[in-house]
Amino acid sequence: MNVKNKLRMATVIWFVGGLLLIVSAFQINPWLVGPLIIVLLVIVNIFSHRLKCSNCGTSVLLARFDVFGREIWFWSSKMPDRCRKCGYDLRKG
Numbered sequence: 001m002n003v004k005n006k007l008r009m010a011t012v013i014w015f016v017g018g019l020l021l022i023v024s025a026f027q028i029n030p031w032l033v034g035p036l037i038i039v040l041l042v043i044v045n046i047f048s049h050r051l052k053c054s055n056c057g058t059s060v061l062l063a064r065f066d067v068f069g070r071e072i073w074f075w076s077s078k079m080p081d082r083c084r085k086c087g088y089d090l091r092k093g
């Protein structure tokens with residue numbers, strides 16, 4: 001499974017898991033569902049931020065932004081087709 005599919009899978013797990021938790025709030029205690037949604041969000045976030053380029057090891061969600069010649073790195077939610085640092089094709093793996 002390549003990095004792009006892993007992020008896609010994490011997004012699906014986050015969405016379906018969140019939906020199931022919200023639906024289950026009507027069945028179980030709603031005060032328990034809130035913290036569980038936060039736990040799910042944190043786990044999916046940590047997983048997706050740990051996805052790295054298999055060529056250079058840079059996190060694939062880390063994006064570079066140039067402001068007046070200065071490099072600024074920030075976390076993005078969108079993954080590019082190619083690594084932002086080394087240009088490696090992330091669809092390969």
Ligand SMILES: [Zn+2]
Nearest residue numbers: 053056083086
């Ligand atoms: Zn790379």
